[in-house]
Amino acid sequence: MISHPDLSIEQLQEGKISGFETQIEIKKTTCAICSANCGIDASVKDGVVIKVEGTAENPANKGTLCSKGAANRQYIYHEDRIRTPLLKRGGKNSTEFEPISWDQALDIISSRMLEIKDQSGPESVVFFSGFPKRLRPFLKRLAHGFGSPNYCTESSTCFYATLIANKLNYGCAGEADIQNSECLLVWSTNPFHSATADVSNLLDAIDTGLKIIEVGPLITPLSSHADIHLRIRPGTSGALALGMAHVIIEEGLYDSDFVNHWTVGFDEYRKYTKQFTPSATEEITSVPAASIIQAARLYASSKTSSLMSGASPTVHHTNGVQNHRAITALIGLTGNFDRKGGNRVIPSSHYGFNTRQDEFEQSKPWSEMAPRIAQEVLPVWSELVEQAQAIPLPAQIHSGKPYPIRAMLAFGLNYRMWPGSDNMKESLKKLDFLVDIDLFLTDSAKLADLVLPACTSFEKNDLRVWSPNYAIWTEPVIKPVGESRSDINIIIDLADKLGLDDPLLKQGQEACLDWIIKPSGFTISDLKAAPGGMFLPEIETPFFQYKEKGFPTPSGKMEFCSSILKKAGYDALPKYVEPKHSPVSAPEMALDYPLILNTGSRLPMFMHSRTFRLPWTRALRHDPMADINPIDGERRDIKTGDTIKLSTHRSSITVKAHITQRVPPGVVAMFHAYPEADVNLLIEPDYCDPISGYPGFKSLLCEVTKIMDD
Ligand SMILES: Nc1nc2c(c(=O)[nH]1)N[C@H]1C(S)=C(S)[C@@H](COP(=O)(O)OP(=O)(O)OC[C@H]3O[C@@H](n4cnc5c(=O)[nH]c(N)nc54)[C@H](O)[C@@H]3O)O[C@H]1N2
Numbered sequence: 177m178i179s180h181p182d183l184s185i186e187q188l189q190e191g192k193i194s195g196f197e198t199q200i201e202i203k204k205t206t207c208a209i210c211s212a213n214c215g216i217d218a219s220v221k222d223g224v225v226i227k228v229e230g231t232a233e234n235p236a237n238k239g240t241l242c243s244k245g246a247a248n249r250q251y252i253y254h255e256d257r258i259r260t261p262l263l264k265r266g267g268k269n270s271t272e273f274e275p276i277s278w279d280q281a282l283d284i285i286s287s288r289m290l291e292i293k294d295q296s297g298p299e300s301v302v303f304f305s306g307f308p309k310r311l312r313p314f315l316k317r318l319a320h321g322f323g324s325p326n327y328c329t330e331s332s333t334c335f336y337a338t339l340i341a342n343k344l345n346y347g348c349a350g351e352a353d354i355q356n357s358e359c360l361l362v363w364s365t366n367p368f369h370s371a372t373a374d375v376s377n378l379l380d381a382i383d384t385g386l387k388i389i390e391v392g393p394l395i396t397p398l399s400s401h402a403d404i405h406l407r408i409r410p411g412t413s414g415a416l417a418l419g420m421a422h423v424i425i426e427e428g429l430y431d432s433d434f435v436n437h438w439t440v441g442f443d444e445y446r447k448y449t450k451q452f453t454p455s456a457t458e459e460i461t462s463v464p465a466a467s468i469i470q471a472a473r474l475y476a477s478s479k480t481s482s483l484m485s486g487a488s489p490t491v492h493h494t495n496g497v498q499n500h501r502a503i504t505a506l507i508g509l510t511g512n513f514d515r516k517g518g519n520r521v522i523p524s525s526h527y528g529f530n531t532r533q534d535e536f537e538q539s540k541p542w543s544e545m546a547p548r549i550a551q552e553v554l555p556v557w558s559e560l561v562e563q564a565q566a567i568p569l570p571a572q573i574h575s576g577k578p579y580p581i582r583a584m585l586a587f588g589l590n591y592r593m594w595p596g597s598d599n600m601k602e603s604l605k606k607l608d609f610l611v612d613i614d615l616f617l618t619d620s621a622k623l624a625d626l627v628l629p630a631c632t633s634f635e636k637n638d639l640r641v642w643s644p645n646y647a648i649w650t651e652p653v654i655k656p657v658g659e660s661r662s663d664i665n666i667i668i669d670l671a672d673k674l675g676l677d678d679p680l681l682k683q684g685q686e687a688c689l690d691w692i693i694k695p696s697g698f699t700i701s702d703l704k705a706a707p708g709g710m711f712l713p714e715i716e717t718p719f720f721q722y723k724e725k726g727f728p729t730p731s732g733k734m735e736f737c738s739s740i741l742k743k744a745g746y747d748a749l750p751k752y753v754e755p756k757h758s759p760v761s762a763p764e765m766a767l768d769y770p771l772i773l774n775t776g777s778r779l780p781m782f783m784h785s786r787t788f789r790l791p792w793t794r795a796l797r798h799d800p801m802a803d804i805n806p807i808d809g810e811r812r813d814i815k816t817g818d819t820i821k822l823s824t825h826r827s828s829i830t831v832k833a834h835i836t837q838r839v840p841p842g843v844v845a846m847f848h849a850y851p852e853a854d855v856n857l858l859i860e861p862d863y864c865d866p867i868s869g870y871p872g873f874k875s876l877l878c879e880v881t882k883i884m885d886d
């Protein structure tokens with residue numbers, strides 16, 4: 177059949193148009209460069225992806241792709257892709273590898289892991305997942321089956337600290353019900369850069385009258401749509417939230433019915449907020465008092481208001497959990513918890529609906545395993561998060577206390593994720609056995625004794641569900657590059673080699689997923705019938721669930737004063753303390769390092785460490801650049817493009833200057849994970865929040881100086 181009679185074969189080929197004439201076939205898959213997992217139409221010819229486009233019928237990305245997604249072919253076929261298992265030759269410091277077979281590799285891994293388990297206990301082996309998400313339930317099950325409590329992930333810097341804050345306040349988290357809201361308080365998240373697929377819905381809601389209050393030091397694409405933008409000094413969110421609460425309480429704008437019936441600790445909280453007058457709050461946060469009052473009134477007196485915050489910017493501070501508690505306390509204070517147009521409670525899992533994921537992954541109770549890494553020093557983390565905290569991992573590797581950590585099986589390890597990344601790198605060299613499974617031979621993979629090749633989303637099966645009810649099961653659209661394999665299949669094969677008697681894992685990925693999603697009422701077979709994805713029956717989640725069941729906190733109510741924090745010896749109220757290193761808390765240090773360093777605010781073309789190597793995305797911002805306000809640039813005679821030294825009291829890196837109003841005066845912003853200018857070298861390994869263990873990536877002290885060309 178001729179599909180395009182008006183075009184010549186040359187034209188069809190040049191346009192990479194699918195059809196009989198060109199032998200180009202469109203196959204459905206997803207992009208896994210970030211967690212949005214946009215639907216992709218991959219044009220495949222002779223087993224090679226020759227073009228990628230967004231899937232039009234996918235309700236999440238609606239046919240669009242971002243700059244990173246458009247560069248997927250450079251990602252899949254990059255020369256750094258690992259093509260076979262690799263065994264290190266010539267000792268720890270060597271970077272020479274020899275290709276070996278999968279059988280040899282899995283034999284070596286299982287025998288070394290079992291030997292170390294025998295000698296030092298299963299807890300001495302760590303199971304780690306970096307940014308990759310979908311393998312996690314399988315990896316945790318493998319860790320617990322092996323007997324190790326030390327399954328940990330990149331979530332040691334992402335999302336869980338906000339979850340902890342929400343659990344302390346409410347026992348659970350509530351998502352912004354934007355479509356039904358009159359006012360949206362966007363507290364430090366920039367979806368235009370970090371979640372591009374979500375932006376069209378947000379813009380639609382703004383078009384139909386949604387009021388926006390944006391909180392954040394940086395100017396973002398949202399700022400031009402915002403009714404109010406509070407350009408806060410980094411690390412002072414807690415004070416701003418308490419200041420808004422002060423206005424709301426003093427002006428009687430709070431929901432007294434909710435507060436009286438459903439909260440504990442309100443009197444202490446009310447008393448505490450008294451000191452956060454608008455002018456005192458301005459003094460701390462740099463936000464004008466009048467704007468604080470205006471924002472508090474708009475948020476509290478709109479008929480419905482919701483709060484949207486990011487997974488990390490409010491908690492990448494040494495005072496992060498308490499800051500985030502203060503922010504989300506505003507939801508309860510104004511009666512916007514679990515109501516239409518407020519913040520609603522929806523089932524949480526990697527799959528977006530009710531599943532048996534928890535049962536699947538926690539295959540052994542904590543009481544039957546050794547304590548997790550840093551369990552004693554982070555009791556609240558250990559009580560509220562069902563995995564180990566990875567940030568203190570290098571400290572335990574170095575000290576061997578309370579027990580030695582000797583081996584690590586890591587999927588997607590990037591030592592530049594850790595504050596004091598050189599310290600993490602050194603600790604990895606001390607391990608007796610390190611395995612890294614990655615797509616690319618990264619600087620971290622080069623430290624491993626054995627490296628295994630993982631494959632991309634284009635080369636494997638995957639289950640993905642977009643909230644609230646669109647799901648896809650993908651088949652591989654091309655053969656795996658080289659001998660690479662899917663992470664989940666690697667885990668399943670390893671479980672077998674390790675002799676784990678796990679009847680579920682033995683049945684393979686599909687059977688495991690079917691077991692996990694059983695409560696949803698659909699199966700993988702159902703999804704196979706719809707290659708581009710399908711709508712599932714929408715689950716009605718009722719509002720005001722707490723009125724039936726109470727809050728899942730120790731008191732059964734929302735806790736302005738947290739009983740869990742009190743028991744663990746922390747402040748029960750969401751008390752504001754300065755970041756450990758700020759111009760206020762460390763004036764001596766600020767003499768030499770007067771600027772505030774804010775690291776890792778997202779740039780649209782970079783995804784942590786992953787897309788620097790892609791020519792298209794790298795070309796959009798070739799050099800590592802620090803954003804500096806014109807006032808600070810002028811004072812130091814620094815112009816855009818100048819080579820500068822960005823320093824903290826710990827270390828310094830060389831970058832280019834980018835003079836921009838995007839950052840307020842006194843603040844320097846720098847993206848993280850650049851291989852040649854790693855900003856995490858500038859941060860102390862223990863510069864962390866005492867409750868969550870999260871690093872203070874977004875508020876510390878620095879200086880920039882021009883490097884004179886010879
Ligand atoms: N392109 C791209 N997208 C990504 C990622 C990526 O690396 N690249 N990473 C993904 C991941 S893992 C995450 S966690 C999300 C994060 O994505 P977002 O939640 O959007 O977080 P950021 O971009 O770090 O910061 C958003 C805003 O927070 C504000 N902010 C920064 N510091 C402070 C502060 O100290 N106080 C206050 N109140 N506000 C502050 C700034 O104004 C900034 O614009 O992005 C995800 N999406």
Ligand SMILES: Nc1nc2c(c(=O)[nH]1)N[C@H]1C(S)=C(S)[C@@H](COP(=O)(O)OP(=O)(O)OC[C@H]3O[C@@H](n4cnc5c(=O)[nH]c(N)nc54)[C@H](O)[C@@H]3O)O[C@H]1N2
Binds near residue numbers: 305618776786
């Ligand atoms: N200074 C500073 N540091 C930060 C942050 C910050 O804002 N500032 N943000 C923090 C946050 S929020 C996060 S989430 C972390 C991100 O933490 P990282 O884990 O460092 O994230 P990535 O660099 O995206 O991915 C890690 C590795 O996973 C590999 N990988 C990708 N896909 C796959 C796959 O399917 N399988 C396997 N096996 N490997 C894969 C990649 O190639 C890469 O080498 O960084 C944190 N670090």
Ligand code: SF4
Binds near residue numbers: 211212213242244
């Ligand atoms: S937002 Fe971009 S990188 Fe993320 S999944 Fe979509 S296309 Fe891929």
Ligand SMILES: [Mo]
Binds near residue numbers: 333
């Ligand atoms: Mo993150």
